[in-house]
Amino acid sequence: MTLLSVRNLKVSFDTETGVVEAVRGVSFDLGRERLGIVGESGSGKTMTGRSVLRLIRPPGRIEADEMRFDGVDLMGASETQMRALRGRRIAMVMQDPKYSLNPVMKVGAQLMEGLRQRDGLTRAAAHIKAVEALEAVQIRDPERVMLAYPHELSGGMGQRVMIAMMLIPNPDLLIADEPTSALDVTVQAEVLAILDGLVRDRGMGLIFISHDLRLVARFCDRVLVMYRGKIVEELAARDLLHARHPYTQGLLNCLPRIGGPRQPLPGLDRSADWAV
Amino acid sequence: MTSDRMTSTVRQIGGTALTLLVTFIGLLAVTFIISRVVPIDPVSSILGDRASAAQIAEARERLGLDQPMWQQFWIYVTQALQGDLGLSVRTREPVAAEIARYFPATLELATLATILGVVVGVPAGVLAATKPGSLYDQIVRLIGLMGYSMPVFWLGLIGLLVFYGQLGWVSGPGRLDASFQMMFEFEVTPLTGMILVDTALAGRWDMFANAFSHIILPASLLGYISMAYISRMTRSFMMNELGQEYITTARVKGMPERRVVWVHAMRNVMVPLITVVALSYASLLEGAVLTETIFAWPGLGSYITDALLVADMPAVLGGTVVVGAVFIGLNMLSDLLYRLVDPRAL
Numbered sequence: 128m129t130l131l132s133v134r135n136l137k138v139s140f141d142t143e144t145g146v147v148e149a150v151r152g153v154s155f156d157l158g159r160e161r162l163g164i165v166g167e168s169g170s171g172k173t174m175t176g177r178s179v180l181r182l183i184r185p186p187g188r189i190e191a192d193e194m195r196f197d198g199v200d201l202m203g204a205s206e207t208q209m210r211a212l213r214g215r216r217i218a219m220v221m222q223d224p225k226y227s228l229n230p231v232m233k234v235g236a237q238l239m240e241g242l243r244q245r246d247g248l249t250r251a252a253a254h255i256k257a258v259e260a261l262e263a264v265q266i267r268d269p270e271r272v273m274l275a276y277p278h279e280l281s282g283g284m285g286q287r288v289m290i291a292m293m294l295i296p297n298p299d300l301l302i303a304d305e306p307t308s309a310l311d312v313t314v315q316a317e318v319l320a321i322l323d324g325l326v327r328d329r330g331m332g333l334i335f336i337s338h339d340l341r342l343v344a345r346f347c348d349r350v351l352v353m354y355r356g357k358i359v360e361e362l363a364a365r366d367l368l369h370a371r372h373p374y375t376q377g378l379l380n381c382l383p384r385i386g387g388p389r390q391p392l393p394g395l396d397r398s399a400d401w402a403v
Numbered sequence: 404m405t406s407d408r409m410t411s412t413v414r415q416i417g418g419t420a421l422t423l424l425v426t427f428i429g430l431l432a433v434t435f436i437i438s439r440v441v442p443i444d445p446v447s448s449i450l451g452d453r454a455s456a457a458q459i460a461e462a463r464e465r466l467g468l469d470q471p472m473w474q475q476f477w478i479y480v481t482q483a484l485q486g487d488l489g490l491s492v493r494t495r496e497p498v499a500a501e502i503a504r505y506f507p508a509t510l511e512l513a514t515l516a517t518i519l520g521v522v523v524g525v526p527a528g529v530l531a532a533t534k535p536g537s538l539y540d541q542i543v544r545l546i547g548l549m550g551y552s553m554p555v556f557w558l559g560l561i562g563l564l565v566f567y568g569q570l571g572w573v574s575g576p577g578r579l580d581a582s583f584q585m586m587f588e589f590e591v592t593p594l595t596g597m598i599l600v601d602t603a604l605a606g607r608w609d610m611f612a613n614a615f616s617h618i619i620l621p622a623s624l625l626g627y628i629s630m631a632y633i634s635r636m637t638r639s640f641m642m643n644e645l646g647q648e649y650i651t652t653a654r655v656k657g658m659p660e661r662r663v664v665w666v667h668a669m670r671n672v673m674v675p676l677i678t679v680v681a682l683s684y685a686s687l688l689e690g691a692v693l694t695e696t697i698f699a700w701p702g703l704g705s706y707i708t709d710a711l712l713v714a715d716m717p718a719v720l721g722g723t724v725v726v727g728a729v730f731i732g733l734n735m736l737s738d739l740l741y742r743l744v745d746p747r748a749l
Contacts, residue, residue: 182654214657226648231670231745241656276746293655 130300130332131157131179134193138174138356141186149174149187151356157300161326161333163343163364165378166353172336175353176302179334180217181209197299214241218293219302220322223309224285228277235273238292246296260291264321283314287321294325300332308337319346340367340378352378412742419735428480430727434720435479439472443714448492488721493713498721501706506725507596508578509695509702512622513687515599519626520633521680527630528637529672532645533664543634550631555624559697562620574616576699583613621698625691629683636679637672644668673744681737688729 138150150171155162164172178189181201194201196217199208221227229237235257242253254273261269264287277285286306293301306322307315323346326333337343343350344367352360352375360372370376380392438445446462447454454462463469467478482489488498531543567575574580578598579587587598591605599618602611644650645668653667654660690704703722710718742748 177651180655182651210657210659212657213655219651219655221648221652223648227652229649229653229667229671230747231674232667240653240658244662245657278747289652292652 128158129156130159130197132193132195133175133179134191136175136178136189136191136194138171138178138183139188139190141188149356150178153353153356153358155351155358155361157332157334159299159330159332160349161335161347163335163337163347163350164353165337165340165343165350167338167378169355170353171356172353173304176219176304176334176336179300179302180213180219182213182219214245214298215296216298217300217302218296218298219304220286220289220293220306222305224277224280224282224289225309227289228285230277232276233273234275234277234280234288238273238288238295241292241295256295257291260295261288263294263325264288264291265317266291281314282310283318286310286318290318290322290325294329297329298331300334301326302334302336304336305338306335307342308339340375415742416739419738423731423735426731427728430724430731431480431483432476434723434727435476437723438716438720441716443716445492445716448714448716483724488724489717491710491715491718493710493715493718498717501718502703502721502725504596505701505706506703508700509688509690509704511597511599512618512625512691512694512700512702513684515618515622516625516687517629517680517684519622520629520683523626524630524633525637525676528634529641529664529669531634531638532641533660535642540638543638547631547635550628555628555691556693556697558627559621559624559694562624563697566620573620574613576617576697578614578617578700579610580613580617583610586610621694621700625687625694629687632683633676633679637676640672640675641668644671647671670744674741677737677740677744681733685730685733688733689726 133156134154136150136153137148140147140149149169153171153175164175166172174183174187177183178191179194179196179201181189181204183189189202191202196212199212201209201212204212228234235254238257238260239248239250239253242248242256243250248256257273258269261272266272266284266287272280272284272288277288280288286309290306303322307318310318319342333347335343335347340350344364347364350362350364350367351358352362352370352372354374360370360375362370362375367375368379370379445466446459446468450458450462467475470478486499488502490496491498491501494501527543531540534540563575566572577584587602587610591601591607591610593601594604595601598614599611602608602614641664645664647668650663650668653663658667688703690702690707692704692708694700695702695705703725707719707722707726710722
């Protein structure tokens, strides 16, 4: 069953020096599966993710032949309809909890906000659900964390809070935009395991955006490789090592390997032809 | 965590109080040095040119001017800390008592002006930030620009001409009508020296209304200028906050735009805004000389200016000390408020 279908998505920004096209005609379908989007910085992967939530601010512009989520036409939906989808049915985890959590609000207030404002729960009921959500992301002392401010948490803790907050309403689709890039490697593995477990258990669709090909391959069912705002290759994660596209091969080759040859890593070969 | 934060807050307040004291003594040192370097001899300004040598020596002794400099400074500091700022040359009255009479007029005007500036300026700046480049944004910008660039005496005179002279919506210069002035002096206890507050406390709403009709024009004028500044700063702080990731998070959670702006972003805007409002308030508390002159408002600005014109140095320096102390006090207050709105300020 298709949860999300995107046809010919374009995101452009009108700037003083002309129009910048960040996404130039991206199409894909997503079921209740894990889809990875990889590419280097500026390839348009984040913009693709945010377009689904229609969270591109002016002067950014979203265009698409079709963008449908579970029968809802996302392009034609009013802002009120979009708000009903956001949070409840589509959620997003962002890169760095240092910036994505409100610095002057207590963690508890941020966790309970959606439950109280959007779902109309009482303070007590929201508190219980928020603590449960923190327990689900393996935070040991949830009552203490509820009272903390974001700057009092480590990066790993912050990202778990973020995941807990976004998964509270049990969304059908989670967009994870580089959810571990800002974390230490050891913490990365923990956070990924938690995210993986929750997404699997609840059977939600996942769009996992990353620049790390191997990570995506391990974590997702299918991978889209983006380059300059276009999808240059789409392949099953297990076929990644047999990628045919020179850009994908380039991305794979420029990663160092433990025990590998100690020569300078090859640079990325970028050809403008691929993005035509 | 909480108790740690509490002890740390107490320690911070103690530290701030100490800084306050040191800063205040520094301020006294500056005014003291000024009083010694200006070419005005305190003795001859009291006794005049024809005093005899004996009289001069006697006066020097009485004023402590025969003692070494550091002892003079010590006397000055201890007296100032006890609220003794010396005698005015002009009136032979204690400067502290005179300032206590003039300052409430300025305090009343500055406070009302700042309230107006915040109540209008903050929402105007926030709305401009949510629709940058819109017609609304342009209008706010234009009104703000006018507030910066029009001379205050011109605005004051035009304001009097239109709203007092032509339309008769407000009362003219002064703090009260002459008839009320007499009644006020005999019937109302001057607890604060601020007429609006004193009449309200005494329940004399007729006088309150009259005082309000007097203060509203100068307060609106000064409020307009501080509104111009506050709205521009609010706009830029708000634009900055709206570009942050946590705003996207709030939107992803499905929060309505109203809540995103007024709760999520506003709490963060408050942090720098406190400083801006405090500075703008402090600059009004110095006394707005031109406004006070046009509106015959007996405030600190005109007190210091009048004293300066007749070389009444104790009054000028006393006024300077009070203005400095107000600045220091407001700085401390904004420091404390900071800690209330920003949990990171430890």
